[in-house]
């Protein structure tokens with residue numbers, strides 16, 4: 001997986017979905033007029049549903065964002081604030097709202113009705129105030145700022161620059177700390193900024209509907225990942241393995257893989273380095289060919305299931321995985337770097353202080369036999385693994 005794809009992976013689907021939603025609503029604008037009443041109702045139902053689901057799964061940032069969007073939508077559609085007032089302060093609302101959304105990219109989910117929740121509400125108020133304040137300063141001191149700053153920094157640029165800067169920071173945050181929630185926050189930011197350009201209730205309702213659906217899908221997908229993905233390695237978890245087992249036919253093979261002497265490795269290099277190695281070994285196991293599906297079974301043990309394959313035909317693929325790991329020189333991140341001063345870090349770089357380590361794995365494989373349960377096949381692959389360990393490790397046994 002290229003580094004670029006890895007960083008952007010959580011952006012693709014939400015962005016495609018958003019672009020598709022907006023494009024379709026623009027293309028079929030005239031047809032949608034007939035459905036205007038229904039479309040305008042959708043945010044009233046979907047945004048509260050998004051709040052409830054986000055709270056249920058402890059994604060308070062998305063709950064806040066859905067609540068803010070709902071409040072704004074109510075203000076616009078139900079005349080909670082006079083439309084003349086909304087129009088007069090539209091730039092302030094755009095900027096204050098953007099700062100508020102941006103702020104959520106830099107905090108953690110820490111509950112809605114908790115002391116942290118109160119701090120967040122205050123934070124939202126401050127962000128909104130910052131938006132209003134920025135425009136007030138620019139209008140109040142327009143002449144002085146025009147004189148003091150070079151020509152490119154005219155009023156419009158001064159107003160919009162913080163918006164773009166904030167958007168850039170939210171994007172960088174989303175790419176730096178990749179997660180579905182962070183990409184949902186970036187899309188909220190983008191839609192918030194864009195919808196001020198498209199005046200009209202249908203386009204606002206479409207944006208809000210798209211956002212609500214993204215929030216709901218984000219929470220559900222994130223929770224699915226939590227339940228079925230191993231947090232450390234990113235591999236499918238044991239729970240996912242037992243889910244797959246339900247759909248296996250009669251013909252399949254089970255391989256058990258175990259890192260050799262990992263206890264000694266941990267004792268020598270420390271648990272953190274052990275974690276790094278587990279992650280890298282997992283990524284090599286995940287790349288297994290031949291239709292194999294990899295899982296972290298627990299600790300330093302992994303399982304690969306080969307649907308519709310007998311044990312003999314899995315051997316070349318397993319041998320390939322074993323060999324790749326044996327030949328892989330793992331470059332360790334220097335954990336001391338974090339605590340080193342910049343000067344010392346530079347020195348470490350010029351001294352080329354990079355540690356590399358390598359590990360090996362043992363593999364046992366067994367194929368399913370008629371009348372056997374999955375657990376019995378797995379037990380036989382475990383026995384084959386034991387055989388591989390006994391024979392000197394770093395090998396595949398049937």
Ligand SMILES: Nc1nc2c(ncn2[C@@H]2O[C@H](COP(=O)(O)OP(=O)(O)OP(=O)(O)O)[C@@H](O)[C@H]2O)c(=O)[nH]1
Nearest residue numbers: 258259260261262263264266271274275299300389
């Ligand atoms: N760093 C790290 N270590 C783990 C993790 N899970 C299990 N381990 C360690 O893996 C080691 C497993 O050791 P053993 O089961 O004794 O086996 P081994 O040392 O690999 O020896 P053989 O399997 O006989 O080659 C233990 O020291 C565990 O603490 C983890 O998530 N991170």
